[in-house]
Structure formats: C-alpha cells, structure tokens
Amino acid sequence: MAVDATAVDLTRAMVTAPTRLADLLIVAPVALPLIGGALSLFLRNLPRLQPVIAIVVLALLVACEAALLSRVLAEGPLTMMMGRWLPPFGIAFTVDALGAVLALTAGVAGLAVAVYSATDVTVGDRRFGFYPLLLLLVTGVSGAFCTGDLFNLYVWFEVLLIASFGLIVLGGEPRQLDGAVKYGVLNLIATTLFLITTGALYGLVGTLNMADITARVAALPEGGAITTIAMLFLLAFAMKAAAFPLGFWLPASYHTPKIIVGAIFAGLLTKVGVYALIRVLAMLMPGERLMLADVITWVAALTLLVPALAALAESEIRRTLGWVVIAGIGNMLAGLALGSEAGYAGAIAYAVHSMLAMTAIYLTLGLTERIAGTSSLHQAGGIWRASPLVAALFLIMVLSASGLPPFSGFWPKAMLVRAALSADAGWIAAAILVSGFLVTLALGRVFLFAVWRDAPEGRPAAGTAGIVGPLVGVGLAAAIAVLGVLPQPLVAVASEGARGLIDPAGYLSSVFPEARP
Structure with missing residues (x-):
C-alpha cells in the first residue's frame, strides 16, 4: 500500500483524544x-x-x-x-x-x-x-x-x-x-x-x-x-x-x-x-x-500590625474596613513566610474565610448606611433600635473578621499560630495574635459607636434595610458560622492544597501525563 508522504502525525503536537x-x-x-x-x-x-x-x-x-x-x-x-x-x-x-x-x-x-x-x-x-x-x-x-x-x-x-x-x-x-x-x-x-x-x-x-x-x-x-x-x-x-x-x-x-x-x-x-x-x-x-523567607516574614509582620493600628485611628467606617482587609493579608503572608505544609494550609483556610467575611462585612455596612444614612462614626448610631437583625448581623461579621470563635476566622488563625510555634517562630505567632487583638478593638469600636449607641441628637436612624439585603446577610452569616462550628471540611481542603504546593508531582503529572522527552 502506498504511504501518503504529506500525512501529518498530529499525535506529536496535539491532543487527539476526544474531550470528555x-x-x-x-x-x-x-x-x-x-x-x-x-x-x-x-x-x-x-x-x-x-x-x-x-x-x-x-x-x-x-x-x-x-x-x-x-x-x-x-x-x-x-x-x-x-x-x-x-x-x-x-x-x-x-x-x-x-x-x-x-x-x-x-x-x-x-x-x-x-x-x-x-x-x-x-x-x-x-x-x-x-x-x-x-x-x-x-x-x-x-x-x-x-x-x-x-x-x-x-x-x-x-x-x-x-x-x-x-x-x-x-x-x-x-x-x-x-x-x-x-x-x-x-x-x-x-x-x-x-x-x-x-x-x-x-x-x-x-x-x-x-x-x-x-x-x-x-x-x-x-x-x-x-x-x-x-x-x-x-x-x-x-x-x-x-x-x-x-x-x-x-x-x-x-x-x-x-x-x-x-x-x-x-x-x-x-x-x-x-x-x-x-x-x-x-x-x-x-x-x-x-x-526570601526573612523578607517575607518582615513584610507579613508589618502588614499584620501597621494596618491594625491605622484602623484604630479612623473615624470613617469604610476606611476602617479597608485597613482590616490589609491586616488580613498579613495572616496569609505569614503562612507563606513559614513555608511549611501547616503554614500554607493556614494561609489557604484564611483566604477562604477572608473572601467570605470581607464581602459580608461590607454588605452589612451597606445595610447600616441605609438605616443611618452615613458611614461616619461621629454621625452614625441607633442601628440596634431601628433594626435588631442588622445589628446582630454586624456583630457576627465583627466577631468573624476579628478571628473570634465560634466563627470562621478562628480556626485559620489557630492553624497559623500553631504552625508558627511548631517552627520556633514565636514572634510571628505573637504578631498574628496582637494584630487580631487590635482589629478586635477597631471593629468593636465601630460596633459600639455606629450600631450600639443611640443616634446623635438631630440625626435619628430613620432609613430601612429592606428585605433582600438582610437575607443575604443571614446567608453569609450562616456560612461563616458553619465554617466556624464545623471546620473539618475546610481544614481538609486547605491541607490538600498545601500538600500540592509542597509536592507538586500531581500537578505536574496532570499536565504531563507521560514523561517529557
């Protein structure tokens, strides 16, 4: 049989198996x-x-x-x-x-x-x-x-x-x-x-x-x-x-x-x-x-502490939350600085928590702004009287963003602190804990001034939060609470992700099923 000299062997350049x-x-x-x-x-x-x-x-x-x-x-x-x-x-x-x-x-x-x-x-x-x-x-x-x-x-x-x-x-x-x-x-x-x-x-x-x-x-x-x-x-x-x-x-x-x-x-x-x-x-x-571990460690520690201090000095709630977002980045960088499987797992778990918690606290702040008409600590107040549900949601978001139990922020921080102590990096653990304490003070201050205290004279809380917004807040609060009470699935997934970073053999074999020539 004659052989077609113009035939191209596509198997040498392309995936020929059908896509499942x-x-x-x-x-x-x-x-x-x-x-x-x-x-x-x-x-x-x-x-x-x-x-x-x-x-x-x-x-x-x-x-x-x-x-x-x-x-x-x-x-x-x-x-x-x-x-x-x-x-x-x-x-x-x-x-x-x-x-x-x-x-x-x-x-x-x-x-x-x-x-x-x-x-x-x-x-x-x-x-x-x-x-x-x-x-x-x-x-x-x-x-x-x-x-x-x-x-x-x-x-x-x-x-x-x-x-x-x-x-x-x-x-x-x-x-x-x-x-x-x-x-x-x-x-x-x-x-x-x-x-x-x-x-x-x-x-x-x-x-x-x-x-x-x-x-x-x-x-x-x-x-x-x-x-x-x-x-x-x-x-x-x-x-x-x-x-x-x-x-x-x-x-x-x-x-x-x-x-x-x-x-x-x-x-x-x-x-x-x-x-x-x-x-x-x-x-x-x-x-x-x-x-670069020492450089990353210093960056992580300063990212934990400096924004947490800056959050205490703010009188505008949105800017306060901006600093809290940055402080959370410090926790993830701390896991990268440790470079261990436990450190990476803590960073991954904290990233999942932060994505949910930061979205939730901003959306809940939107509800308080609808009621109070402002995000200024000097002018907001009376939220708990106008909407106890929104006040309760805001408290849950504050506790979660601060890393306090029984919500999702507690376990990732515990994982990072344990990883730091196991690596004889006690000062990283101290930076995580001090940052968490400062963030708790900053967000607690926001809750007391904007939500718990009565509205300043001449500025009553007269707006309404509506129905859809609080329902979304309840859904996110439930997710945050479930991750805090039942952290095992998140810890397991984060640990699997960390193992893939330490030993990327599975990642490499997924891309190159056969040994590269």
Whole structure:
C-alpha cells in the first residue's frame, strides 16, 4: 500500500483524544461568567433582566465549581489544553485543590453580591454596565485561580483590572474618580512589573507553562537571575495584595465606590494577589522562597500590625474596613513566610474565610448606611433600635473578621499560630495574635459607636434595610458560622492544597501525563 508522504502525525503536537464532557468543568469557571457578561451586555436596555441573568449565571457557576472541587479532591489536579495543543506549547487550564476552593469561594461571594444588588443597584447603573462588569470581574478572578500558564495569569489580572476600573467609577462622583486614580496607577505599575518579570522568566527558562516552569527552575543553579526574578514577583504581587508598605492605595480607594462594589473588591481582588504570590513562590520557586523567607516574614509582620493600628485611628467606617482587609493579608503572608505544609494550609483556610467575611462585612455596612444614612462614626448610631437583625448581623461579621470563635476566622488563625510555634517562630505567632487583638478593638469600636449607641441628637436612624439585603446577610452569616462550628471540611481542603504546593508531582503529572522527552 502506498504511504501518503504529506500525512501529518498530529499525535506529536496535539491532543487527539476526544474531550470528555466532564472535563468542561475545568473551563466552566471562566466560560459561564464570560458568556453571562456578554448576554447581559447585549440586553443592557432591559435593566430589570440584568440581575436575573447575573444571579442565574452565578448560581450555575457555584454549582459547577462545587462539582469541580469534588472531582479534584477525588482524582487530583485536572488539566485541559486550549486548542488541544500538547503542553507546554498550548495554554493550559490546570485546577488543583488550591485553585478549586478559591474559585468556589469567589463564586459564592459573587453570587451574594449579585443577589444583594437586585435592590441596591439603580436603573442608571444597570444601563451603565454594572452587571456585565461584575460578571467580567468574576471571570478574571476565576481565570486567575484556574490557569496553568503564567502569562495567562497576567491576562486574567488584566481582565479583572479592566472590570474593576469600570466598577470603581460607576456613578461618576468626584471622590470615585479620585479613588480610581489612586487604585489605577498603583495597580498598573504592579501589572507592568508582573509582565516584565514574566518576560524575564521566559527568557531564562523558555516556557510559561507553570508545571514546566516548576521542573525547569528546580534544575537551575541557586542564586543568580532566578533570585532576582523571584524578588520582582514578590514586589509585583505584594503591591497587588496591598501588603505593607505597598498597600496604602487600598484604604485610599476602597471607600470611594458604591458599597456593593467595595464588597466585591474587598472579598476578591487582594486575594488574587496573595494567591499568585503563593503559587509562584511556594510551587514554582520554593528555593527562592526560602532565600526570601526573612523578607517575607518582615513584610507579613508589618502588614499584620501597621494596618491594625491605622484602623484604630479612623473615624470613617469604610476606611476602617479597608485597613482590616490589609491586616488580613498579613495572616496569609505569614503562612507563606513559614513555608511549611501547616503554614500554607493556614494561609489557604484564611483566604477562604477572608473572601467570605470581607464581602459580608461590607454588605452589612451597606445595610447600616441605609438605616443611618452615613458611614461616619461621629454621625452614625441607633442601628440596634431601628433594626435588631442588622445589628446582630454586624456583630457576627465583627466577631468573624476579628478571628473570634465560634466563627470562621478562628480556626485559620489557630492553624497559623500553631504552625508558627511548631517552627520556633514565636514572634510571628505573637504578631498574628496582637494584630487580631487590635482589629478586635477597631471593629468593636465601630460596633459600639455606629450600631450600639443611640443616634446623635438631630440625626435619628430613620432609613430601612429592606428585605433582600438582610437575607443575604443571614446567608453569609450562616456560612461563616458553619465554617466556624464545623471546620473539618475546610481544614481538609486547605491541607490538600498545601500538600500540592509542597509536592507538586500531581500537578505536574496532570499536565504531563507521560514523561517529557
């Protein structure tokens, strides 16, 4: 039989096996909100339909992400190659326990914001694109958690950054524009630095696939260019995560947009920066993380303590919460600094808690602002008389954000303190505990002044919280309480994610099922 000399052996360049339907779960965290955002944009002249689209899409997203997490825990890391190109040449979506649990938590936070927004976002804001921008933001966050390609991590950062620019200026008030400038300039500098450093890493190892980078960096000699690259990544992602001393943009900008925008920002955006820092330094460059451990430790300690002190000095509740967000970043950086499985597990568990708790406390603050008409400590008050339910919700959020039992913030902090003591790093444990104490004082002060005391004379609490907002608050409070009372599932998932960072063999074999030639 004659042989066709023009035949091409596609098995040498492409995945020839048919894609299983179950594998579509790997791209669902990106595909669903992206399609929903496009649909919402096409139907922008139907403002009543906008929240329905967002809620349905995000509910489907949460269901798919829950199924994806379940499958990852059962089978290990999962990979899908875009365009069916063989790795490392194609763009990989690789989901492990760390990425899956953070994507699921981001979906829950996004769904809570979408439901809350149904009665909070005006018709004008709907027409100006609130819902397409919200779904695009969730797309970028989910893509960052699920990508297995370093350059596409940068791309997803850009996607969420573009969406956040649109959300932060929605309404066009002067203070929003001022906050957008501060937010935009610092984040664009960080993104540019990230891109430059990614180019330098590509020039050194010749690949952008995270699994391939992990293997190639391990074969490099210690020191030299790779250490410089690791330091630049630390600088870029620390700026994204609002770590000390690069985080002053956050309290200067997060208090300016609408409270619902502040909620999704506080819950998700800085966590993407921390995730990128953990993924790159803990998995891709563990040797360089060890060399930078002292620097990361000092950054973590100062990020824990300085914002907590600053929160005590604020008289504007939104700015106080901005500092609390940054203090929470310090806990996650402490886990990265420890570099142990227990430390990483504590950081992952704290990230899940923070995404829920920060979203919840901002949304609850929105309810108090509806009632009191202000977020100033000097003018707010009387919330408990006007709405005991909102007052109770705010107290739950304060206790959770402070890391007190029986809510979700207690166990991640306990894990981090135990990991620090086991590593003979008592002063890190002390910094975590002191920061928690200061945050408790700052948030307790907010509760006593804005919620518990009577309203100042001449300014009675006369607004109403509505029905939908408190229901969302009850749902988030229930989730926070369940994670506090039954922490075992969260601890188990966080521990699995930590093991994947310490030993990425499963991650690598997911991308390269057969040994690379």
